[in-house]
Amino acid sequence: MTKRKKEKRAVHYSYRFAILAAAFVLVFLGSFVVGRYAVSPGSLLKILISRLMELVSFGKWSLVQTWTQREELVVLSIRFPRIVCAALVGAALSAAGVSYQGMFKNPMVSPDLMGASTGAGFGAALAILLSLGYLGITVSAFAFGLVAVLLAYCVSRFSRFKASMALILAGVMISSLFSACTSFVKLVADTTEQLPAITYWLMGSLSSVKMVDLKFAFWPILVGAVPLVLLRWRMNLLTLSEAEARSMGIHTGRLRLVVILCATLMTSASVAVSGMIGWVGLVIPHFCRMIFGYDYRRLIPASLLMGGTFLMIVDDIARNIAASEIPLGILTSFVGAPVFIYLILRGGLASED
């Protein structure tokens, strides 16, 4: 009887995955249609299919053009990078979040616990201060995100605390150090142009995303995501105590380092192109656990898909709700905080089944 029950559960989850994947595709396509400049769904599909055929055939095949040049420009050059970026950043932040939560054995941990965001924020602020230009900001943010986490990791290695506790403490310290640095940069920045630019960047937005950002974000996020997807069952072991995991034959130190590297690559790349977008890495993993259970075999793919879907929706709202764009970080907080309060009031976040 129990065996049949188990099989039934498996089917259940694949159903849910199908629904989630369908939602992802629908939101992805739907995001092209919403916006100030109307694009009909028919033209949209034709533009996308035609472009895909061109890519596959190296420019030999395409559909007969029945859409306007303007529609193509809006779809391919403006909305495409932005929507793909939203999906990438959402997926990256929530997968990094779910990984960190397992590793720190704590469902309240967010992917920037070890300083990835504050490091990146400082990198961006510094680049704006030095007028390094658009690409310079992205690169600098990415680099300082990595530097912050590596610093925290090195500090934790010399600590006599237990590994996960040492990482948390070191992360908190390095984070506050970098946010102090950011405050200092703001203090000395020129108040007419640089300070608003820094402030706006820190609030998180995808409004200025171009194809070049997409390329910049894509590779680090892919490189970070692949090991997590491959190691996804093993990550369950990190939620056990150090002694238990080791007695089962796991090299906890190595596995932890891999997870930190991957999550940091993904978070830094995300923050570098989109600025600071909070809550995604905290709230989406919770929903994933509610729907898909606790096994990382399902949690990693589920959080990638759900995070991507969520941020595409939030970005759709950000570019349509008001006359001027609302920074994403503000919107995700408006969504995330009440959801979290609800979860706290319901009690027993992680023990809920």
Next chain:
Amino acid sequence: MRIEVKDLRFSYGGAEVLHGISFAAGAGDVVAVLGPNGVGKSTLFRCLLGFLRPRSGQILLDGKNIRSMDHQELARQIAYIPQSAAPAFNYTVLDSVLMGMTSQIGVFSSPTAAHREKAMEALESLGIAHLANRGCGRISGGEKQMMLLARALVQDAKILIMDEPTASLDYGNSFRVMRRIETLGEAGYTVIFSTHEPNQAFRYASRVLALRDGRLLADGRPAEVLHEDTLSALYGIGVAVRCAEVDGMNYSISIPKGEK
């Protein structure tokens, strides 16, 4: 499988905690480790599991030093059953047991139907198969201990190290868990468990190691080596040991009398 400990010494920083421990245990031995709090029981276990590097001395498994084994190889020989703690995440009982098979599953792989079958068999043999899909935060202490036991059994190790297996269990569940440990011994496992209850050593163990100040005070059959003065010296209180006959079986029992 035979585990042999030779003149094991361990120190944290400058302070030596274990001062030359030697013992050996083979298939079928159920070894109780007795000793007051902070005497080095946990340190001894952590050395046996390869977590801590002894300052000197050797730990041999069938003559092979555990220092020359990697994590995976060691995991196939020795399983560890911790004191049950509240898990951070509410995995199902089946998923928790599957984690015990890590050393048999490739780094990039997940458990297959065969692994699940084996886990179910282990749960069935311990009488908790009906809990397979229950969250492990929603089962009783006794059931949790059985789940941890199942997880250790699927690891296919022949030596089981248990840290106070009946801590925080009620009278009935303590008996069920200990009785299970006894049958594991009969099935050829080597079980090494720590306990604070001398009566458990009398009742279930075939061997007892009494540890005091990092040294072995006694090593042998519980009824033969756990004398009143040994227990008194061990815990610093007056202890009486009596014999009781129940249904034709003789049991030794210890009773604390008072301060010495």
